[in-house]
Amino acid sequence: MPAGSSFVRIRLTRPPMTAAEVLTRDQVDRAIARIAHEIAEKHPETSSLVVIGMQSGGVWIAERLAGHLARIAEAPLTGSIDVSMYRDDISMRPVTPVAPSRIPVDLAGRTVVLVDDVLYTGRTVRAALAALNDHGRPGAVRLAVMVDRGHRELPIRPDFVGKNIPTHLDDEVSVGPEGVIVARPGADV
Amino acid sequence: MKHLLSTHDLDVPTVAAIMNVADHMSEINARSVPKVPALLGRTVASVFFEDSTRTRVSFETAAKRLSADTMSFSASTSSVNKGESIRDTIETLSAIGVDAFVVRHASSGVPVSVTEWTDASVVNAGDGWHQHPTQALLDAYTITRELGTGNTLAGVRVAIVGDIKHSRVARSNIDLFARLGARVTLVAPGMLLPAGLAGPGITVTDALDDVLPDVEVLYMLRVQRERMDAGLLPVGGEYSARFGLDERRARMLSGDAIVMHPGPMNRGIEMVMDPAELPGSRILAQVRNGVSVRMAVLFRLLGDGQLGA
Amino acid sequence: MTDNWEHDSGEATAERAGHAVTKKNGATTGGRSIVIKGGTVVNRGGAARADVLVVDGLVSAVGEDLTGDEILDAAGCHVSSGFVDLHAHLREPGREEAETITTGTRAAALGGYTAVVAMPNTEPAQDCPEVVAFVKARAAEAGWCDVHPAGCITVGRLGKVLAAFETLASVGVRIFTDDGNGVQDPLIMRRALEYSRHLGITLAQHCEVARLTEGAVMHEGQCCSAMGVPGWPAIAEELMLHRDIELVRLTGAPMHFLHLSTAGSVDLVRRAKADGLPVTAEVAPHHLALTDELLRGFDPVFKVNPPLRTAADIAALRAGLLDGTIDAVATDHAPHAHHTKQMPLDSAPPGMLGLETALGVVLTAVSPDPVRVVETMSWNPARIAGIGAEHGRPVARGEPANLAVWDSSRVWTVDRASLASKSRNTPFHGMELRGRNVHTLLRGRVTVRDGIAQESGDARSIGSGGGR
Incomplete structure (x- = not known):
């Protein structure tokens, strides 16, 4: 599971940070279950939904959301999308694609639930919306995120949120199946 | 490394990174609208001092699918014929605004010199007998994806057959395949085999039939007719009889061996049968992968500003 | 260049050097004596410390403590043909x-x-x-x-x-x-x-x-x-x-x-x-x-x-x-x-x-x-080259003063821009070499002094050609 490794990576590369667990493993599980119920409530035809995780952090959440939806109602289609080729900051920082996009169906007319771990500036979501369009023009796109940490730079708003967490600009937010951690440089959170 | 001049620029992690990005590009190329905005606003100039429709089209398609602008310069339509030097050409195009030059020249080493005349990235699209690094990358990519070996060629048995001496494809492939762990056998008559190419993982023979049953990849090189005319090869069909791929030899290959060729093929010289009859032929896969790999190279050079992992 | 231009200096100091004024083509000293001082003279028999006196295009003496009108410092250098x-x-x-x-x-x-x-x-x-x-x-x-x-x-x-x-x-x-x-x-x-x-x-x-x-x-x-x-x-x-x-x-x-x-x-x-x-x-x-x-x-x-x-x-x-x-x-x-x-x-x-x-x-x-x-x-x-009568001679009295004075321990870095050739294609650019020529004499005329070409020699040879 790729998200599991993100804890390790952040801790290794940013040692002088103070970290605090803001969601436990249990709370993450319950948040995913709750979002699944909210999705099913708003979109009862769950079998026609396409739940798409954003590479890399959104993929495991999308898979678990789809699992819940299958138990609650009917299994949606699932996929993943890599937005590296659509980013607006190519050449401003290294952009390394993780894995190719996997879109199971022409999205034309479909309702897509786009899933990511953390919503921050909104730029990745913008890139994802552009990327989705190259797989057909969806009827609607909904956005589900585990953590909304604020500091939006674009007019983008999530439809389903695991938890709103106020953060500083230089905080590091890591989301994994084991929980959510906020690390802050040199201070207690 | 902001240039791709030679396979010597490609260490194993860099190759793996390029192959991973090429997978993305293959996914994009399979779409109904195979185009992404990644290199919007960048300019890729293909500067071909030697004709090559295939390679030029492959590079320009790659650039366009990444939304880069393309500039096209070929010697036959340019002022090089009027004595303008390569340097003048590069400096002029640079002044117009170029982010990457894709350079082909009949003389070995020209892309190396071009790096001294521009701040843009330079991709070698084939220079003399020297190097053709994107061909090596697309060939290695094709083998790994066809054989399912991940990003490595560890232990893969490859035979490269034909005019090795005059082939930039051979020089690039031998170097890259060996670095990725392949066991490479060079099959050629003595006059087409320069001294000093054997090394770790590389063996040399002139007995093609002995090699065929054991190889997983049979890589046929192009033999130019001019070589025959220049008296380099024996009279009549002797070269084809000893080193050409015919139906008898095709049957000697193991069932899952694949056959590759950089194109364009010389029917009746190295290819003495209809390649369409070859179940193992991956020649068109090479062409398709060529676009993906060149997209990956351009994306890494222009997107990340460096080739390396 | 003509045969008679060396008379322009007009001095008779050649007589002092003790041998006849020989009309060597291109000789420039016009009787003025040059002593190459403090060097090691290289001849077939070996290398030995000695001064070299040059008068009228010829070596007029090789020995200790020679004096002349003009001194070329050869300390630490070899003096050879x-x-x-x-x-x-x-x-x-x-x-x-x-x-x-x-x-x-x-x-x-x-x-x-x-x-x-x-x-x-x-x-x-x-x-x-x-x-x-x-x-x-x-x-x-x-x-x-x-x-x-x-x-x-x-x-x-x-x-x-x-x-x-x-x-x-x-x-x-x-x-x-x-x-x-x-x-x-x-x-x-x-x-x-x-x-x-x-x-x-x-x-x-x-x-x-x-x-x-x-x-x-x-x-x-x-x-x-x-x-x-x-x-x-x-x-x-x-x-x-x-x-x-x-x-x-x-x-x-x-x-x-x-x-x-x-x-x-x-x-x-x-x-x-x-x-x-x-x-x-x-x-x-x-x-x-x-x-x-x-x-x-x-x-x-x-x-x-x-x-x-x-x-x-x-x-x-x-x-x-x-x-x-x-x-x-x-x-x-x-x-x-x-x-x-x-x-x-x-x-x-x-x-x-x-x-x-x-x-x-x-x-x-x-x-x-x-x-x-x-x-x-x-x-x-x-x-x-078949020119052994003029060049490649011993450094000895009476021989033509075609001489090089060179320092075998001088370390220098080759810079293509400072070479005298009209072209720049030296493969040694940026490389450090040990050993360099210091003075050159052509029939007694100093063409190079302290590593610098003596343009005046050039000008003089053109300007003083009495017969031109």
């Missing part, structure tokens, strides 16, 4: 954008040379008395060093028709070569040797079987294989060298071999000399110092013909130079205009500058003893 280059391309007439006789001979003087043999691949070629006379006249006018034009073996260096050896010999040509090309046809070469035998001239061969080097760019070997450029195989040199050694055995004519570059060539010459054949051989400084690996960056400044070879070849050439198999170091100074060296490696012309760096390269790469340095850079080449 001026160097003689058997192999320089001065490019004039025909390629004056790369070098002229004036710029080339100024570079030679800076390198310690008092005489150079000018290769005949000019345009037009030095295959007739008119071109030979033109080159000599231009050199005399410039006044930096003596230039001895080599003649061609065949008309236009085309390898078809023998040049007029006797006609050229009668105007002073002593060396004949088609340098740049080897004489491919064995019949023509045999006839050339048979015809030259009694003319008192020497034929010099550029050993290269052209069929084996078509399109060749660099030494055929591992590096060349990896770089994907056409190779210049050692056998192409050795095959012609072997052929010509056998033709010398057959005809008895003397022969000189230019710029040998391979270990095999050294062996062939060593055996020929052991057989008592009248052959001599030269090596270029770059072949003693640089390998083919330098071409990996495709920089045409390292392209030369014959090409840079391997470390094993360098070792054999150094050994050959030290044991006497190789008689001479010859620069193969080959200037090329900047734009031509910016062409792709396969189309750029071969050739390197050499006159100003030769001494430093030999001392740095081979470090022979001073006697061997002078033997291979002055005495032997003067003899081979």
